[in-house]
Amino acid sequence: MSDRLWYEDVPLPQLMREARDAYRAAVRQALGGSGCDDLPRNGAFVLAGLHYSAPVPAFSPQADVVASLGLSKQAASQLIDTLVLREYLERRVDPEDRRRMEVRLTDRGRTAAIAIQGATDAIDAMLADLISAGELRGLRAGLAAFREIRERLGD
Numbered sequence: 001m002s003d004r005l006w007y008e009d010v011p012l013p014q015l016m017r018e019a020r021d022a023y024r025a026a027v028r029q030a031l032g033g034s035g036c037d038d039l040p041r042n043g044a045f046v047l048a049g050l051h052y053s054a055p056v057p058a059f060s061p062q063a064d065v066v067a068s069l070g071l072s073k074q075a076a077s078q079l080i081d082t083l084v085l086r087e088y089l090e091r092r093v094d095p096e097d098r099r100r101m102e103v104r105l106t107d108r109g110r111t112a113a114i115a116i117q118g119a120t121d122a123i124d125a126m127l128a129d130l131i132s133a134g135e136l137r138g139l140r141a142g143l144a145a146f147r148e149i150r151e152r153l154g155d
Contacts, residue, residue, distance in 0.1 A: 022123055023119070023120060023123050026119040026120070026122055026123050027044055027115075027116050027119045027120065029119065030115040030116065030118055030119035031044070031112060031115055031116070031119075033115070034111055034112060034114075034115040035111075036088075036108065036111060036112040036115060038086055039086075039088065039112060040079060040082045040083070040086075041079075042069060042071065042079055043079065043082070043083055043088065043112075044112075044116050045068075045069065046065060046069065046079065046080070046083060046089075047083075047088060047089075047105065047109050047112050047113040047116060048113055048116045048117065048120075049065070049068055050065065050089075050103070050104065050105050050109070050113070051105060051109075051110065051113030051114070051116075051117065054104070054105075057104050057105055057110070058104060059092065059094075059102035059103065059104045060102060060103060060104065061094070061100060061101075061102055062080060062091065062100070062101040062102060062103050063100065063101075065080065065103060066080070080103060083103075083109070084103070086108075087106055087108050087109075088105070088106060088108055088109035088112060089103045089104065089105060089106060089109055090103065090104050090105075090106050091103050
């Protein structure tokens with residue numbers, strides 16, 4: 001009998017997909033419970049990011065939001081258009097530079113962002129119950145290393 005644990009032979013990308021899917025399922029459930037079940041794909045990233053960076057409703061440059069998504073400009077703009085249409089975001093012309101657009105969360109957007117935060121906090125709490133604080137710290141360090149790898153690869 002081997003001392004190896006089942007997950008030691010599972011490729012890391014598969015384990016990361018499992019983590020993503022756990023968060024995704026919790027977020028979708030929370031959004032459905034808050035009446036925000038029409039959020040488009042990647043919409044949760046936009047709302048959570050805006051809520052994290054500006055918990056008090058403030059306008060942010062649309063270009064910054066687009067750049068943070070890692071999508072093509074066209075796909076990101078279409079996503080923002082959908083979020084505005086579905087009343088998660090409000091958009092306006094930047095009063096200091098009429099060539100730029102700004103966005104901020106609406107009340108509905110804040111409701112969704114709070115539901116998203118609650119869902120991710122719940123998954124984090126479940127994870128903290130399943131592994132030690134040291135293992136959690138190591139997991140965070142390991143995942144953070146992927147950011148450096150991505151930067152080294154230039155993408």
